Amino acid sequence: MNERKMKQLFEAARVESAPVAPGDFDTRVMAAVRREARPPVMATSLWDQIGMLLPRLGVASLLLIGVCIAADIYSGGAAPGLTASVDQLSEQWLFGANRD
Amino acid sequence: MVTDDAELLERIRNGAVDDFGEIVRRHQARVFAILHRYERDPQRLEDLAQETFIKTWRFLDKFDGRAPFEHWLSKVALRTALDHLRKRKRLQQEMSLSELGESALDWLRDPGEGARIEARQAGELLARAMDELSPEDRQVLTLLELEGRSVKEIRELTGFSSVTVRVRAYRARARLKKALINLKETSHE
Numbered sequence: 628m629n630e631r632k633m634k635q636l637f638e639a640a641r642v643e644s645a646p647v648a649p650g651d652f653d654t655r656v657m658a659a660v661r662r663e664a665r666p667p668v669m670a671t672s673l674w675d676q677i678g679m680l681l682p683r684l685g686v687a688s689l690l691l692i693g694v695c696i697a698a699d700i701y702s703g704g705a706a707p708g709l710t711a712s713v714d715q716l717s718e719q720w721l722f723g724a725n726r727d
Numbered sequence: 728m729v730t731d732d733a734e735l736l737e738r739i740r741n742g743a744v745d746d747f748g749e750i751v752r753r754h755q756a757r758v759f760a761i762l763h764r765y766e767r768d769p770q771r772l773e774d775l776a777q778e779t780f781i782k783t784w785r786f787l788d789k790f791d792g793r794a795p796f797e798h799w800l801s802k803v804a805l806r807t808a809l810d811h812l813r814k815r816k817r818l819q820q821e822m823s824l825s826e827l828g829e830s831a832l833d834w835l836r837d838p839g840e841g842a843r844i845e846a847r848q849a850g851e852l853l854a855r856a857m858d859e860l861s862p863e864d865r866q867v868l869t870l871l872e873l874e875g876r877s878v879k880e881i882r883e884l885t886g887f888s889s890v891t892v893r894v895r896a897y898r899a900r901a902r903l904k905k906a907l908i909n910l911k912e913t914s915h916e
Binding site: 633635636637639640641642643644645646647648649652653654655656657659660661663664 | 747751759785844845847850903
């Protein structure tokens with residue numbers, strides 16, 4: 628196998644024509660492309676489900692906090708005020724020992 | 728009718744998915760011609776061509792338009808071919824000598840230079856001998872000798888440096904010569 632024979636082989640192979648694409652080749656490619664173009668199927672793992680529920684859980688928590696604050700304000704009239712409670716505590720702890 | 732590739736690609740990016748069919752029709756002959764140098768089986772060749780266009784679709788956002796689209800598409804096709812050669816190398820799929828045909832083997836056995844070889848037989852003989860090369864060396868030699876590309880073009884298409892292209896081409900030619908001699912000797916047995 629000398630250089631000239633190698634050259635001859637390359638020259639012959641260079642002019643070989645490639646096979647023509649089948650008539651429906653573009654249709655087949657487009658079918659595959661359309662499959663790719665579709666939105667991906669939604670994942671349904673546990674974390675995904677928690678992720679999807681998070682906004683609702685957040686709203687529910689805020690509502691619960693709101694209800695608790697409202698209940699506290701509403702029942703505030705019956706209970707002693709903050710200053711009165713602190714006074715009572717101070718009296719019991721600081722001066723309680725002197726009574727003995 | 729959109730005549731410019733750039734305009735067509737802009738429409739595709741803006742949601743006209745069906746226009747990609749026009750891109751396929753325009754460039755399918757080029758893609759088949761590139762891939763045929765690396766895969767001669769018609770079904771596998773079609774699969775590779777389809778894979779090339781799907782990759783093109785998938786990475787269309789990466790095409791920045793600085794070079795012509797067909798240049799970028801050729802790179803995608805060459806990358807697909809290289810991946811295919813690597814996989815095939817692992818599977819050790821080789822064309823048997825009987826598939827080559829007697830006239831190709833006769834040309835190989837002929838010690839003189841007067842005998843002619845047909846294009847298809849030359850292609851088959853080269854494909855068989857090039858199976859002995861590494862996928863990268865095969866690609867460089869194919870681009871240089873069969874596609875008639877310059878070292879600069881090969882450098883741009885493959886990402887190899889000019890020195891690497893030259894070294895690979897030199898090494899590939901030597902190995903190919905050896906592979907053809909081995910084929911010739913095997914066909915005598």
